Amino acid sequence: MTPEQFLYHEARLLDTQRYEEWLQLFTEDATYWVPLEQGQKDPYQTSSIIHDDRTLLELRVKQIRHPRAHARQPIARTVHQVSNVMVHGEPNGEMKVASALTVVEFRNEKQRLYGALVEHRLRKSGETFRIAHKRVDLINSEGEIDGIAILL
Amino acid sequence: MAANEQLAMLVQPDRVHRSVYADPAIFELELERIFGRAWLVLGHESQLRNAGDYFTTRMGREPIVVVRKDDGQIGALINRCAHRGSLVCAEGRGNLERFVCPYHGWSYDRAGELKAVPFASGYPQGAIGELRLKAVPRVALYRGFIFASLAAEGPSLEEFLGPTKASFDDLVDRAPGGELEVAGGVFKHTYNGNWKLMLENHLDGAHPAYVHASSVAVARNAPEPGKPGEEHYYDIAVRQMRQNGAPDAVWEGTGIWTTPRGHGVMGDYHDDDRLVAGMGNPAFDQYRNQLIKSVGQKEADRILRVTLWNTIVYPNCSFMSQFRQLRIIHPLAVDRSVVYTYSFRMKNAPAQMFRDTVAFANVVNGTASWVLTDDLEVYERIQHGLASGAMEWIYIGRGHGGDIQEKDALRGKTGTSEVFIRGQMRAWLDYMSRDA
Numbered sequence: 001m002t003p004e005q006f007l008y009h010e011a012r013l014l015d016t017q018r019y020e021e022w023l024q025l026f027t028e029d030a031t032y033w034v035p036l037e038q039g040q041k042d043p044y045q046t047s048s049i050i051h052d053d054r055t056l057l058e059l060r061v062k063q064i065r066h067p068r069a070h071a072r073q074p075i076a077r078t079v080h081q082v083s084n085v086m087v088h089g090e091p092n093g094e095m096k097v098a099s100a101l102t103v104v105e106f107r108n109e110k111q112r113l114y115g116a117l118v119e120h121r122l123r124k125s126g127e128t129f130r131i132a133h134k135r136v137d138l139i140n141s142e143g144e145i146d147g148i149a150i151l152l
Numbered sequence: 153m154a155a156n157e158q159l160a161m162l163v164q165p166d167r168v169h170r171s172v173y174a175d176p177a178i179f180e181l182e183l184e185r186i187f188g189r190a191w192l193v194l195g196h197e198s199q200l201r202n203a204g205d206y207f208t209t210r211m212g213r214e215p216i217v218v219v220r221k222d223d224g225q226i227g228a229l230i231n232r233c234a235h236r237g238s239l240v241c242a243e244g245r246g247n248l249e250r251f252v253c254p255y256h257g258w259s260y261d262r263a264g265e266l267k268a269v270p271f272a273s274g275y276p277q278g279a280i281g282e283l284r285l286k287a288v289p290r291v292a293l294y295r296g297f298i299f300a301s302l303a304a305e306g307p308s309l310e311e312f313l314g315p316t317k318a319s320f321d322d323l324v325d326r327a328p329g330g331e332l333e334v335a336g337g338v339f340k341h342t343y344n345g346n347w348k349l350m351l352e353n354h355l356d357g358a359h360p361a362y363v364h365a366s367s368v369a370v371a372r373n374a375p376e377p378g379k380p381g382e383e384h385y386y387d388i389a390v391r392q393m394r395q396n397g398a399p400d401a402v403w404e405g406t407g408i409w410t411t412p413r414g415h416g417v418m419g420d421y422h423d424d425d426r427l428v429a430g431m432g433n434p435a436f437d438q439y440r441n442q443l444i445k446s447v448g449q450k451e452a453d454r455i456l457r458v459t460l461w462n463t464i465v466y467p468n469c470s471f472m473s474q475f476r477q478l479r480i481i482h483p484l485a486v487d488r489s490v491v492y493t494y495s496f497r498m499k500n501a502p503a504q505m506f507r508d509t510v511a512f513a514n515v516v517n518g519t520a521s522w523v524l525t526d527d528l529e530v531y532e533r534i535q536h537g538l539a540s541g542a543m544e545w546i547y548i549g550r551g552h553g554g555d556i557q558e559k560d561a562l563r564g565k566t567g568t569s570e571v572f573i574r575g576q577m578r579a580w581l582d583y584m585s586r587d588a
Contacts (some may be wrong), residue, residue, distance in 0.1 A: 034520065036337040045506065047337040047495060047513045049520045055386040059370045059393075063522055066366035071529035144340040144490045147528040148520035 001128045003097045004085045007120065010131070011080035014151055019061045022151070027123060028129045032057050033135045034152060037142060047149065049141060060151070071149040076107035078150055082118075094121040094132055101136065105150050115139045116152065156585040163581045165574065166549035170538045172580070173346040173546070179486035186467050186583045187212030190413075191292070191299045191312045193469035193480055194218050196496070198296070198333035199245070200226060204262055207245035207356045210482045210517070211302055216288065217241045217251070218298060221262045221351025228288035228300045229264045240285065251285065290565030295324040296332065314537050315560045316415040319463035323473040325455045327498035328439070328446040332476070335497040336510050340518045342490045345531035346538075347467075347483035350491060351576060353527060354462045354470045355418045357403035358550065358568040360396035363530050367522035380433060388508055389515040393522060406461075406567030411560065414466030416572035419459050435504035442500055475512040487535050493517045548573045 001009070013022040026032070033043055034050040044053040052060060064072045084100040096119065103114040116136045122129040136152045138145075162169035162178075171178055192211050199207050200220040208231060209216045215231040217240075231239050233253040240251040240260060250259040250267065257270045264285035269275070290301040292309040297320060299309050310317065324330050353359060361368070370394030378384050407420040445451040462472050471478035476496035483489055495513050497506045516523050538546070551569025555562050564571035 036339065036518075040337075044510060045336060047339065047510050047518065049339075049518055051514055053385045055375060056386070056389055058385075059367075059374055059389075059522065062370045062373070063366050065396040066369055068362075069366035069526070070363065070533075071525040072366070085527075116563075142338075142340075144342050145519055146342050146344075149525045149529075 003087055003120075003122060003129065006122065006129045007082045007085060007097065007099055011047065011082050014080050015078050017075055019064055023058060023061045025129075026054060026057060026134075028054055028098050029085075030054050030057070030070060030131055031133050033133070034148075035135070035137060035141060038137065049138065050152075053116050071147060074107065078106075079104045082087075094123055095129070096121055101152070103150070103152060112146070114152065154344050156587070159585050160581060163577045166552045167545040167547050167570060168577055170541075170544060170546060172577075173348065173535065174486060174538045179346075179483070181584060182580075183212040183483070183530070185586070186580065187483065188304070189301065189303045190467055191290075191301045191306075192467075193465055193478075194228065194298045194300050195480075196297055196334050196347060196478075196494070197293060197333065199227065200298075202247065204247045204249060205245075206241065206248055206262075208241060208243050209480075209532055210369045211288065211300065214302065214485065215239055215490070216300075218300075219248075225300055226291055226293065228291050228298075229260075230286040230288065233258055234283035234285065241467060244497075253303050274331070290485075293318045295330075296529040299472060312413060314413065314415070314466070315409075316417070316463060317464055318458075319417055319460050319471070319473065322458045322460050323471065323476065323496075324457075325447075326476075327496075327565045328442040328500040331499040332496045333499055334494050335506065336495040336513065339493040339513070339517055339519055340490060341493070341524065341528065342484075342488065342530040343531050344487055345468075345489060345528075346486060347481050347489045348576070349531040349534055350479075350481050350489065350578075351464050351466065351470065352573050353531070354464060355408060355416050355572045356568075356570075357406050357418070359530075360398075360403075361400075363526050364393070364396040364523055366526065367393045370522070372397065383433075385511070388511040389522075392421065392512060392515050396523070403568050404566040408564040408567050408569055408572055409558070409561040410564075410572045410575025411562075412579075413582075414464075414576040416464045416466075416575055418461045418463075418567070420567075435502045435508075439498075439501045439505050442502075446500070464576075467577055467583075471582075475509050477509075477513060480518070548577070 010025055031053045032050060033048060036047045036049055040046055063069050069071060081102040084098050086098045088096040088098055099118045101116045101118045105112045116139060119135045120131055121133040123132050194209055195207060195218060203220050203222050206217050206219040209218060216228055218228045218233045221227050229568050231241050233240050235258050236255055238253055238255045240253045250261060252259040259268045261267050266284050266285050269280060288300045288302060289304040292299050294309055294313060330394055371390045374390045377387035377390055381443060406418055408418050410416040460473060462470060464470050468481050478494045480492045495509050515521055548570045551565045551571055554565030555571050562571055562575060
């Protein structure tokens, strides 16, 4: 599988609500990061919109399925549009892949649009990859934004 | 007078009329009579270290720039050119020598005085001599926190805060040397709901088990937080989400007080023994030693035993001292609000203490948090429901009739009493029904 095909596969899992399968794409030591600040260097000294280790990411997926997850039920419909995929080398055996992401979300008669620059660090796993790190830099991360209850 | 009598009918001892949350005309009056009069929290002096440092904010609908002036004092100016009305200062923060209007280049000094006007000869003699950036009439600090009031007259800041000063004291006293600084980024989350909904939620001990049911459930099934020396990154998140699922008896046993002018405080619930120190956390021990070095053993013990949890400063602020979080709410419309969430670093405490603050902020106050997002969803559902005219009243009678008058505050009969909402509504009516 090419890295490009892998990113499309990941987006498809999210857009068809196969969140548990999506979670399995992540390695046990994975991090999932949506920084608060543009160009943020450190997730420990500055807050993040999301900064999850694998345990917390799993809680995020489980919450979506909870019948009283008020902000998540009914489940939002999304389209994750991935483009501008570029491979930026393979330091330490991990492939660094940059992409652009547009997400359209629809829930409770409200449609929202997100734009982000994304970086994946992918590890080879047989014919496919696993995600060791995913960073999503929302273009409006420092702006005034409604609560985000979807996976980006 | 007639209008004020009508307002008084909207607030009754145990109920409030829905129009208080849903009527745009009442919202306009709130901007004038509440946000135009009360002391509002604007920020903290650490945001303005040097002359010329500024940040922009709002007071109700007014665009404001808060600035450290050349004389070292902090001032607040209406961010609006005296000429044709443009904002003179771009949104954000930075350092400036002069505020220069982008439209025609009028420039003002850090105190708001007009210093230079291009094409000055074109104006009639003396016509622009008196013009300046309008200054917010009153600015005052309490323990480093910056407050301002758009009203030239009114109670002093200390009078306004009253017993609520103790919560600010708690926040500052916990920092060795009393040194706090804004750090770690600012969350800015919006919701389609009235500003009062947030202030009515933060001291509400009956809501977590229901609003936060899903995050409580997933945290209960999460791996156990680690023992001292075996901590995980996720521990703070898991613990904090589980706390919201505390048994009813814990919430009922919480202290809840409301003070004149609508402020309120929840106490007696969390304490550091349960949160950190009791678990023998080495960073906390190191922090405690630094506090002892700063103020002595006896005073350090006293400070760490204060258990004030969430505090509301009516009408625009909510904060808590244990993890040093402060939220400022800006009303945008009757059904639209934005909340800015700030974290504070104790300058003389171990770095791990601030890492914990950041982790706490992410899980509880983050824009995509497991916890906050459910609160926002419920605010929106309330606003939606209150648009219905089929039922007129909101019921705020939990604990009504059992309130206990203490020295300078009214205490709820139990921790889930709605005494604090009744207190907020009394303050609301007081601001709203005064003509001046």
